[in-house]
Amino acid sequence: MATEPADVLIVGAGATGGVVALRLAQAGFRVVCLEQGDWHDRSEYRGAELDWELTMRKQWATSPNVRALPEDYPIDESDTEVSPLMYSAVGGSMLIFAGAWPRMLPSDFRVRSLDGIADDWPLAYDELLPYYERSDRQFGVSGMGGDPAYPPGGEDPPLPPLPIGAGGLKVARAHARLGWHWWPEPNSILSVPYDGRHPCVQRGTCQQGCGEGAKASTDLTHWPKAIASGARLVTGARVRRLETKAAGLVTGATWLDRDGHEHFEPAKVVVLAANAIGTPRLLLLSASPAHPDGLANASGLVGRRLMMHPFANVGGLFDEDLESWQGQFGCSIESFEFYETDERRGFVRGAKWGLAPTFGPINAALPSRAGTRVWGPDHHLHVRSHLGRGANWGLFGEDLPDESNHITLSPTLTDSSGIPAPEVHYKVAENSRRLLDFHIERASESLREAGAHTVEVDRLMRYSGWHLLGTARMGDDPSTSVLDRWNRAHDVPNLYVVDGSCFVTSAGVNPTSSICAIALRAADHMVESRFNQQVPA
Amino acid sequence: MTAQSTPSATPSDPLPTLDPDRRATFTAIAAYLIPAAHGMPSAGDVIGDARLRFVLAVRPDLVEPLRAALRHELGTDPAARLARLEREEPDHHAALLLVVVGGYYTDADVRERLAYPGQEARPVVVWKVPPYVEEGLIDQVLARGPIWRDPATGRRAEPT
Numbered sequence: 024m025a026t027e028p029a030d031v032l033i034v035g036a037g038a039t040g041g042v043v044a045l046r047l048a049q050a051g052f053r054v055v056c057l058e059q060g061d062w063h064d065r066s067e068y069r070g071a072e073l074d075w076e077l078t079m080r081k082q083w084a085t086s087p088n089v090r091a092l093p094e095d096y097p098i099d100e101s102d103t104e105v106s107p108l109m110y111s112a113v114g115g116s117m118l119i120f121a122g123a124w125p126r127m128l129p130s131d132f133r134v135r136s137l138d139g140i141a142d143d144w145p146l147a148y149d150e151l152l153p154y155y156e157r158s159d160r161q162f163g164v165s166g167m168g169g170d171p172a173y174p175p176g177g178e179d180p181p182l183p184p185l186p187i188g189a190g191g192l193k194v195a196r197a198h199a200r201l202g203w204h205w206w207p208e209p210n211s212i213l214s215v216p217y218d219g220r221h222p223c224v225q226r227g228t229c230q231q232g233c234g235e236g237a238k239a240s241t242d243l244t245h246w247p248k249a250i251a252s253g254a255r256l257v258t259g260a261r262v263r264r265l266e267t268k269a270a271g272l273v274t275g276a277t278w279l280d281r282d283g284h285e286h287f288e289p290a291k292v293v294v295l296a297a298n299a300i301g302t303p304r305l306l307l308l309s310a311s312p313a314h315p316d317g318l319a320n321a322s323g324l325v326g327r328r329l330m331m332h333p334f335a336n337v338g339g340l341f342d343e344d345l346e347s348w349q350g351q352f353g354c355s356i357e358s359f360e361f362y363e364t365d366e367r368r369g370f371v372r373g374a375k376w377g378l379a380p381t382f383g384p385i386n387a388a389l390p391s392r393a394g395t396r397v398w399g400p401d402h403h404l405h406v407r408s409h410l411g412r413g414a415n416w417g418l419f420g421e422d423l424p425d426e427s428n429h430i431t432l433s434p435t436l437t438d439s440s441g442i443p444a445p446e447v448h449y450k451v452a453e454n455s456r457r458l459l460d461f462h463i464e465r466a467s468e469s470l471r472e473a474g475a476h477t478v479e480v481d482r483l484m485r486y487s488g489w490h491l492l493g494t495a496r497m498g499d500d501p502s503t504s505v506l507d508r509w510n511r512a513h514d515v516p517n518l519y520v521v522d523g524s525c526f527v528t529s530a531g532v533n534p535t536s537s538i539c540a541i542a543l544r545a546a547d548h549m550v551e552s553r554f555n556q557q558v559p560a
Numbered sequence: 561m562t563a564q565s566t567p568s569a570t571p572s573d574p575l576p577t578l579d580p581d582r583r584a585t586f587t588a589i590a591a592y593l594i595p596a597a598h599g600m601p602s603a604g605d606v607i608g609d610a611r612l613r614f615v616l617a618v619r620p621d622l623v624e625p626l627r628a629a630l631r632h633e634l635g636t637d638p639a640a641r642l643a644r645l646e647r648e649e650p651d652h653h654a655a656l657l658l659v660v661v662g663g664y665y666t667d668a669d670v671r672e673r674l675a676y677p678g679q680e681a682r683p684v685v686v687w688k689v690p691p692y693v694e695e696g697l698i699d700q701v702l703a704r705g706p707i708w709r710d711p712a713t714g715r716r717a718e719p720t
Contacts, residue, residue, distance in 0.1 A: 070679055074618040077662045081621055133711040147711070167698075171706045175720055183686040195692050199700050204707055207692075214686050224681035235681075344675075349682060363709040363716070384665040384676055389657060396657075400597035407598075410674060 028559075029055040029255075031549070032276060032290030034262050034305065036060075037115015038535055039521040039542035040296035041241025041249065042158070046546035048252035052553075055288060057260035057278050060094040060111035063118060065236055070228025076385035083231040085110070085119050086486055093281075094259070096438035096445070098300065103449035105331045107300050107488040113258060114242030116298065119230050120489065122238045122353035123377055123533040124164050124211040126155050126540075129174060130363060131421075131530035138364050138371045141423050144527045145499050145508035146544075152177055154540035154547075159209075162239035162539070163217040166209030172359035185214045185223060189345040190414035191355035191378055197473035204360040208377055210353030211239035211536070218244070227380040229352035238353075260286075261440050265293060265309040265318055265518070272559045273318070273518045279440045291558035292517045292549070296542070299329065299491035299524040303430045304445040306495070319495070319512035319520075324505050326430035326494050329447070330422035330529035333455040334487035336392040337416045337466040338381065339475030340408055347381040347413050354379055354417070361465055362531060370457040372421035375532045376466060381413035393481035414473070416466040420458045421531035424493055425450075451483060459483065490534050495524035509552075510545035516557040521545050574616035574623050575609055582630035585641075586612070589630075590660045592638035600673055607663035615662040625655035 031047050033040045036058035048054045069075040069083060080089075085108035087095035094111045110116045129148040134141040156178045168179025184207040187195065191207075198205040212229070213222045223237040236243050250256060259281040266274045266287070275289035295302045303326035309318040317325050354377030362373040382391070387409035389396060397405035428449045436444040459482060467478045498504025501513035506525050512518040521542040523534055530537070549556070578586065591604025616623050629652040634641045645653035664670055671678065692698060706717040 071681070073614075073666050073678070075679065076665075077615065077618050077658070080658070081619055128708055129711050130709040137709065137711060137714050169702065171702060171704070172708055174708060174717065175706075184690070186684060187690070187692060192692060195697050196695070199697050202704065204701060204704070205697075206701065207690075214684050223684050225684060226679045226681060228679055348676070348679065359707060363707070383679065384671070384674060385658075385661050388661045388665065398593045400595055402594050403598040403600040407674065410676060 028275065028289035028291050029053050031292045031294055032057070032288055033294045033296055034276060035115065035296035035298070035301065035522070036113045036241070036246065036256055037296060037298065038117050038241055038539055040115070041245030042161070042539050042542045043294055043296060043521055043546045044249040044254045045245040045252070046543060047549060048249045048254040050550045054249065054254040055290065056254065056256045057262055057276060057288060058113055058256060058258050059261040060113065061258045062113045062242060063232065065232070065234050068232030068234045070226050070231050070234050075228055075231060076383050079231045080391070083119065085230065085489070087111070093439045096442070097436055099433045099436050099444060099446040103447040104451050104483065104485070105333065105449060105488045106486050107331065107447060107491055108486065109298055109300065109491065112242070113246055113256065114240035117240035117535070118232050118242070120535060121379070121533070122210045122212045122229050122351065124166070124209045124353070124536045125357060125375060125532040126173065127530040127532055127537045128172065128362065131528065134372070134528045140371055141528045142498070145497055148174070151537070151540050151544065154544045155536065158536065158539045158543050162211045162244050163213050163220065164209055164211050165214040167207045170206045172204060172206065172362070180209050182214045182217060185210055185212060185351050185353070185355070186225065187355040188347070188350040189343070190347050193341070193473040194378055194414060194469060195356055197469055198358065201469070201472055203358060203469065205356050205358045208354035208357040210351055212351050212353050213237045223351055225349050225351065227349050227352055261438070261442070262305060263308065263440070263442055265305065267309070267311060267313060267318065267515070268559055269313065270559070271313070271515060272557060273515055274559045283440065292519065292556060294519045294521055296522050298522050299494040300430060300445050300447070302520055302522055302524045303494040304432065307430070307432050308443065319505055319514045319518055321514045322502055322505055324426070324496060324503070327426045327428070328424040328493040328496055329428040329430060329449055329491070330424055330493040330526065331449065331488040332419045332422050332490040332529060332531070333451050333459055334420070334484050335418045335459045335463050336481040336484060337418065337463055337470065338393045338479045339414050339470030339473060340477040340479070341412050341414070341475055344411050345414065346411050348383045348411055350380045352380055358469070361462060368461050370454045370461065372423070372458065373531055374418045374420040374458060374462045376462070377417045377419070377533070379415045379417055381409070381411070381415055384410050392484065393479040414470065414475070416469065418459065418462045418466060419490070419531050419533065420455055420462065422529040423452055423454055424496070424528060425452060430494055490523070490529070492523040492526040492529045492534060495520045496527050497525045498527065509548040510541070517559070519545060519549070573613065574620060575613050577623055577627060578630065581632055582627065585630045589638045589641065589656065590663070593657070593660055594664055601670065603660055603664040606667045606670060607660065611663040611667055612659070614666060615659050619662070622655045622659055625652045626659050628652045629656040
């Protein structure tokens, strides 16, 4: 047990925990991180094994409620239309994310100014650009510069683009005929050897752990370097609550080890990096007489404004064998053709499209996304028409913030340590439904132009809550935000939140690239302001 | 290493948990769902002890719901059994379907007939010009100009 307080205690060793730990440890901070999960060895991943489509539905499912591992915490989903997805481990949910790595666009930071709805961010695209570029180099991003969906200038992705596959090429040609935007998707997946890691082998099983180590996750990209720089990472450490002093400063965290023994880790500064479900859960668990509504919650917004990107899958079936079970599951190509607001469509904001592989024969028979099941003699025709012959547009619609979409603590459900589990209260907004309807029609048009003889739609996938955002938003006004523009809690000067909780609006893109860039910016600020940082006496 | 990823570490053979009656019922349902047709074999023939053992070893959580789905009192008609399970016991129904499909599509002969080699390692080639560049598809996107919305004007950005 530690006696000297850490300079910085980080809760969560996932994407942003790793980013912040590396920056601070290399700057000489004494960093301690508590992670409820464990390290995973790449040999554990099942992508190259015969059982991958069986284990992806249980042991390597993206839902903690389906996996139900001791290190997972359960989530009460009885009042949500979308299930939150995550993974507890060193590297966090990056172990099971797809690896798609698009950036937010300039308009995403100015939604109130441009569209008269939601809020503006306290920072702008240009301010974040240098952090995107540094983050891209740290994680190893493959892609092609010059995408006209983004402002010109800045660095190209550090590595060449990954292949777009036969399906991607068909759709790219279709978009050329339609005059629609497409571009090779940037992915945090290596196209060439980089930083001691192997390149992608196109196995298409990115979401069940990358056996090659080609897909970025901080257990590979950040934590080994952070530990070599002096950071201490404690696994199997489940934080029960943050402790505070009368002066309003946080003093550290009380946590439980795997055997249920309680510990206290003192710290001068605490950084929460536990995702937009876990972080508000912990802030609410840290209620005290001085903070009866939870820590850092004077605004009442802790746990509120949850955004999860309503997601639709539009799959096209082709006559040709495209071997579409192969390829990076990040995405092969993307389209921002209908991303920006056009009020004539009957909704505001838009969606980014990403074209993805289509799994193997078990998924062809029992689709986990769009599609049907066919039994009897025609089962064989059904599987042959699906296996390897599909191209899937995944549509991530911008989810507007709504305070009624929120996290609370369950009065009955607990994790394996007896700590109250989160309840998710989430409804899909009418704007999101209209947005998805429009984009589904356009994506269907894209696939038909590419030659698809059949288009199958999964309109609002329940297991699509990959992107957890907004439950401790940043802003300049303490009455309407939890964090300041540097990710520091307005109410608690030595508490930072660096995960997706800080998002003001959700944008319509996969957010990990932006989450990591913002976390890196926050870490830079911690280094630059270290001598002015208030700490407990 | 954690227990979740070590299916071979399952301590006991799950097959004896299926009595002969359940085993026969499973074969009948497998053949009903995936019969021999269109050059493909029947799942009733394909899913022998080895395949069934494989599925239940990697997914031991399916053993109990499978046993429930195969219980005697649900009758001998596969269609009626499946309809009732789907209606009244969806978790047991889902487990039964997954065991059938999992056993069938992990069979080497079935995969060969489908020309599905499994998820292969195929090295990425980056030293060739991609076909989409050679075909001028990127040039066409660039020629259409920027599509991002400039916050300063609220309109699509002008080409620079």
